[in-house]
Amino acid sequence: MFLNDTLALWSAVSTPPLLATVAAEYSPIILSGVLLTLVTIFIASKIGSEVAKQLDFPPVLGELVAGVIVGVSALHLVIFPEGGLAATDSLLMTALQALNQLSPEGIETVFESQSEVISVLAELGVIILLFEIGLESDLRQLKEVGIQAIVVACVGVAAPFAAGTAGLMLVFHVAAIPAIFAGAALTATSIGITSKVLSELGQLKSKEGQIIVGAAVIDDVLGIIVLAVVASLAKTGEIDVTNVIYLIVSATVFLIGSILLGGFFNKAFTSIVAKLKTRGNIIIPAFIFAFFMAFLGNAIHLEAILGAFAAGLVLDESDARDELDELIKPIADLLVPIFFVTVGARADLGVLNPTVPENRAGLLIAVFLVVVAVIGKLVTGWAVFGIPGVNRWAIGVGMIPRGEVGLVFAGIGAASGILDKPLQVSIIIMVILTTFVAPPFLRVAFGESVETAPPIESTSE
Amino acid sequence: MFLNDTLALWSAVSTPPLLATVAAEYSPIILSGVLLTLVTIFIASKIGSEVAKQLDFPPVLGELVAGVIVGVSALHLVIFPEGGLAATDSLLMTALQALNQLSPEGIETVFESQSEVISVLAELGVIILLFEIGLESDLRQLKEVGIQAIVVACVGVAAPFAAGTAGLMLVFHVAAIPAIFAGAALTATSIGITSKVLSELGQLKSKEGQIIVGAAVIDDVLGIIVLAVVASLAKTGEIDVTNVIYLIVSATVFLIGSILLGGFFNKAFTSIVAKLKTRGNIIIPAFIFAFFMAFLGNAIHLEAILGAFAAGLVLDESDARDELDELIKPIADLLVPIFFVTVGARADLGVLNPTVPENRAGLLIAVFLVVVAVIGKLVTGWAVFGIPGVNRWAIGVGMIPRGEVGLVFAGIGAASGILDKPLQVSIIIMVILTTFVAPPFLRVAFGESVETAPPIESTSE
Known part of the structure; x- marks a missing residue:
């Protein structure tokens, strides 16, 4: 939301559209996706590193294990479009789609762009x-x-x-x-x-x-x-x-x-x-x-x-x-x-x-x-x-x-x-x-x- | 380059391609583009803020003016695909294209993705x-x-x-x-x-x-x-x-x-x-x-x-x-x-x-x-x-x-x-x-x- 939020305003204002990419239309939702994914990653990393520390293991291991838990192996919160995974496989993307009433094609575009940014x-x-x-x-x-x-x-x-x-x-x-x-x-x-x-x-x-x-x-x-x-x-x-x-x-x-x-x-x-x-x-x-x-x-x-x-x-x-x-x-x-x-x-x-x-x-x-x-x-x-x-x-x-x-x-x-x-x-x-x-x-x-x-x-x- | 650098290895190894997006094929070059653009932005911001400071103006103004100089108004180093601008309008993208021998379509994909990341x-x-x-x-x-x-x-x-x-x-x-x-x-x-x-x-x-x-x-x-x-x-x-x-x-x-x-x-x-x-x-x-x-x-x-x-x-x-x-x-x-x-x-x-x-x-x-x-x-x-x-x-x-x-x-x-x-x-x-x-x-x-x-x-x- 913010700079890109207003990119969505194109449709509402009477100036000729200047955007070159379809992706830009979804920019506010891409930023939402990036923010939600970052919040998820940060929470996972902190819980993981603290639990590891409590158990006397290096914190970095906890972050790795926490990543496994939020990732493709378990919770499906943080996933990437490799291995044939789609936005519908991601809980965060499904939530974003419902929140913004996006089309199936729209959420795929958001999923791919936000994955690129997170990568x-x-x-x-x-x-x-x-x-x-x-x-x-x-x-x-x-x-x-x-x-x-x-x-x-x-x-x-x-x-x-x-x-x-x-x-x-x-x-x-x-x-x-x-x-x-x-x-x-x-x-x-x-x-x-x-x-x-x-x-x-x-x-x-x-x-x-x-x-x-x-x-x-x-x-x-x-x-x-x-x-x-x-x-x-x-x-x-x-x-x-x-x-x-x-x-x-x-x-x-x-x-x-x-x-x-x-x-x-x-x-x-x-x-x-x-x-x-x-x-x-x-x-x-x-x-x-x-x-x-x-x-x-x-x-x-x-x-x-x-x-x-x-x-x-x-x-x-x-x-x-x-x-x-x-x-x-x-x-x-x-x-x-x-x-x-x-x-x-x-x-x-x-x-x-x-x-x-x-x-x-x-x-x-x-x-x-x-x-x-x-x-x-x-x-x-x-x-x-x-x-x-x-x-x-x-x-x-x-x-x-x-x-x-x-x-x-x-x-x-x-x-x-x-x-x-x-x-x-x-x-x-x-x-x-x-x-x-x-x-x-x-x-x-x-x-x-x-x-x-x-x-x-x-x-x- | 790095994680994504090796995404380009798909073509070199004998496993079935799992990538969902065309953009991922260009990921190493997208990262190159992001790094080059960030270096340009940082150099511009520092020169701008220091010159402004010397002239007794707030540093933030210098950053803005430096942005004008590297942007669409002058040097065309940092530009965005708004207003019909293409990769060929960007000096950095043209340099990346020559360095990596990219097709015109390839460099447009890189341009749009790296612009999304910078945004x-x-x-x-x-x-x-x-x-x-x-x-x-x-x-x-x-x-x-x-x-x-x-x-x-x-x-x-x-x-x-x-x-x-x-x-x-x-x-x-x-x-x-x-x-x-x-x-x-x-x-x-x-x-x-x-x-x-x-x-x-x-x-x-x-x-x-x-x-x-x-x-x-x-x-x-x-x-x-x-x-x-x-x-x-x-x-x-x-x-x-x-x-x-x-x-x-x-x-x-x-x-x-x-x-x-x-x-x-x-x-x-x-x-x-x-x-x-x-x-x-x-x-x-x-x-x-x-x-x-x-x-x-x-x-x-x-x-x-x-x-x-x-x-x-x-x-x-x-x-x-x-x-x-x-x-x-x-x-x-x-x-x-x-x-x-x-x-x-x-x-x-x-x-x-x-x-x-x-x-x-x-x-x-x-x-x-x-x-x-x-x-x-x-x-x-x-x-x-x-x-x-x-x-x-x-x-x-x-x-x-x-x-x-x-x-x-x-x-x-x-x-x-x-x-x-x-x-x-x-x-x-x-x-x-x-x-x-x-x-x-x-x-x-x-x-x-x-x-x-x-x-x-x-x-x-």
């Missing part, structure tokens, strides 16, 4: 999330934990990727592209979840904690490169070695280049921010940079999130960084849940119903992925060398939670159809389970003593 | 702006300045509305609906601009300053009721007294009801916020409330912004208010400029070219509107009674700047066609000029002494 908002949410993760990542911390973190990260990417892809192809006879995609989804450790859990255990500053966080940071970068490689690979429909090399090189050049040019960008950013005297003097230049890098990441055939992550890494070094951290939080708090809830909402858990014979393969795959995901990260503890008495179990367990980047893969799978539904849902289950088991396992791995340690305040989920 | 973002921006204005408005302050502010506000609404509407109908032979709409656009004083200018003059806490701010707050409410009444009026195409009464009653009941129930909402909000322990514990409940009230405002045939404003007024009383004020700022800083820049971008200043004979009426109207707008507010100073020695000139001049709500009217006019183009642009020129003249006039009205007064820090534009 773009979710994409802006994940762009902002990766920008924030980039800001939270610390290049200098990496250099201190150095070679240990790099080895742990590389083993933690290679082992589950190789075992997962090979197992899916050899045991489950999955085609190469979806097998590689699912294998890639096993790679990235969640820096947010990992650092949050460590801080809750008071282990963030321990030797093991530093290696885990350092490796999780590298993992994040590797995971995004793997994501870009795999997603671009899938575009060609086959494994094109030249393309893989091009992508690895361009991803590396893009990231390293951004970081090397970071000094220049930082000086420019800091001096621009210092000169600006109106509201938004920090946040608007930061988002100009983040959104432009996101656009650029796409333009060179990588991903928008890679650009946003690079932008975050670069501005991480900026003098205005602390202020930017504070300012980006409410924006991320508002937009990021749209991404997680819609990822959950798109996941059709109905395919895991074991009474349907064709679903049983999906359940087997989920069990296989969870086992590979856990063992593939546990072994990283034994890759650590040169530190006597290091708690190898703690490091291995600390690398287990997947979270954001794993969900990003699942989200891409859900939206694109690279992964069939059982495989998509298996990945989501893998992400949920690995993240669920990490907190209690970490508590055990670090020993009983930490249970009485006071939690260190952390701002990250 | 919704602009609408969310103005919803958030009015929510913020509601939060900034202070019911208790109103009670202190009391009857004086109410009289000034009522005279300041009635005088320019009556003179403007009557003049347009009698002198310029404008039809009733657009004349009433344009007259209504003359009513609302900009609380943001007014309080900012007063604070810069160090007069925010003076007797005159308190009356001006109090009256501006009431004006804001009256202006929004007038907006709702006029917009709803226009839907029926004629003046329906029953409808007007219904709207005045429902607007009043909605606002007063929200405020009376405010105590309940406040307690509920405060206790919910206190119980929440995850990120977004304040901002998400606040936006659930604001967006739901916006939806409700529309559902009872008022406006979304009225609901958002009421939500702001209610939460203004909340214990969490100071924190909420801080958290909403970066969100508003990011989304509100999208509204102002697109309002400017939609305004086709070409119709004011005096060498085109049919444009001359528009210029005459603009001169008339400016004169009525200034005189209609100046007289309010003489409506003040019972305060000996009050600076009547200062109060009258302080009520002159229009700003937000005036631009909202212009935006509705631009989007809806209730106002023909000369009338739309005349309103924008009226808003620009009244806001431009206020700061220097106020300085003169308060006398030379205030020029040396230290400015009080104000967070409002």
Whole structure:
């Protein structure tokens, strides 16, 4: 309603109609749909994250599960026109239709347009999330934990990727592209979840904690490169070695280049921010940079999130960084849940119903992925060398939670159809389970003593 | 690119296509378009607001003028498919088409979808702006300045509305609906601009300053009721007294009801916020409330912004208010400029070219509107009674700047066609000029002494 509300006035006033699109006629109702969907998403995300918090699980998992509940698997409040779903399948759209006395064609137009808007908002949410993760990542911390973190990260990417892809192809006879995609989804450790859990255990500053966080940071970068490689690979429909090399090189050049040019960008950013005297003097230049890098990441055939992550890494070094951290939080708090809830909402858990014979393969795959995901990260503890008495179990367990980047893969799978539904849902289950088991396992791995340690305040989920 | 990027993978993978819409095929390019347009809007808004600040004008005017420059009047970077404009008219779309080798039909689909997304973002921006204005408005302050502010506000609404509407109908032979709409656009004083200018003059806490701010707050409410009444009026195409009464009653009941129930909402909000322990514990409940009230405002045939404003007024009383004020700022800083820049971008200043004979009426109207707008507010100073020695000139001049709500009217006019183009642009020129003249006039009205007064820090534009 509002600007667009009055677009409906065309019919009432005696000026010639100037609208080019049929969709614009329904704009007020599209905005109504967007507002109702956002309210639903926000309520779901808050209930989900609070319940998860009460149960001592990461809040982000609660948002995902809440998304499953309001989505296509259960309540049918937040659904998308994929998989042949229509407006009549959505309770919100049915309510809007009754409220505005719309024709069946009219509500379909509204449904498709509002879904497009919610999808773009979710994409802006994940762009902002990766920008924030980039800001939270610390290049200098990496250099201190150095070679240990790099080895742990590389083993933690290679082992589950190789075992997962090979197992899916050899045991489950999955085609190469979806097998590689699912294998890639096993790679990235969640820096947010990992650092949050460590801080809750008071282990963030321990030797093991530093290696885990350092490796999780590298993992994040590797995971995004793997994501870009795999997603671009899938575009060609086959494994094109030249393309893989091009992508690895361009991803590396893009990231390293951004970081090397970071000094220049930082000086420019800091001096621009210092000169600006109106509201938004920090946040608007930061988002100009983040959104432009996101656009650029796409333009060179990588991903928008890679650009946003690079932008975050670069501005991480900026003098205005602390202020930017504070300012980006409410924006991320508002937009990021749209991404997680819609990822959950798109996941059709109905395919895991074991009474349907064709679903049983999906359940087997989920069990296989969870086992590979856990063992593939546990072994990283034994890759650590040169530190006597290091708690190898703690490091291995600390690398287990997947979270954001794993969900990003699942989200891409859900939206694109690279992964069939059982495989998509298996990945989501893998992400949920690995993240669920990490907190209690970490508590055990670090020993009983930490249970009485006071939690260190952390701002990250 | 990202979630939707991979929607384009449909063609590359061997699963059956599940997409319901043609638009989804172009989703990655739609996101590219949205990112590029947002970057353009942000750059324009920042340059505009900084230049305005340098020249001692309110930053919001700079954003509007910058919008005019990037919009349909000049650079053709940010345009909308109204008035028969196509993707080929947009420089950004032409660049996207070349970059992605799109067909002419493809780029039109992208143009229409990304315009829809930008329009919704602009609408969310103005919803958030009015929510913020509601939060900034202070019911208790109103009670202190009391009857004086109410009289000034009522005279300041009635005088320019009556003179403007009557003049347009009698002198310029404008039809009733657009004349009433344009007259209504003359009513609302900009609380943001007014309080900012007063604070810069160090007069925010003076007797005159308190009356001006109090009256501006009431004006804001009256202006929004007038907006709702006029917009709803226009839907029926004629003046329906029953409808007007219904709207005045429902607007009043909605606002007063929200405020009376405010105590309940406040307690509920405060206790919910206190119980929440995850990120977004304040901002998400606040936006659930604001967006739901916006939806409700529309559902009872008022406006979304009225609901958002009421939500702001209610939460203004909340214990969490100071924190909420801080958290909403970066969100508003990011989304509100999208509204102002697109309002400017939609305004086709070409119709004011005096060498085109049919444009001359528009210029005459603009001169008339400016004169009525200034005189209609100046007289309010003489409506003040019972305060000996009050600076009547200062109060009258302080009520002159229009700003937000005036631009909202212009935006509705631009989007809806209730106002023909000369009338739309005349309103924008009226808003620009009244806001431009206020700061220097106020300085003169308060006398030379205030020029040396230290400015009080104000967070409002």
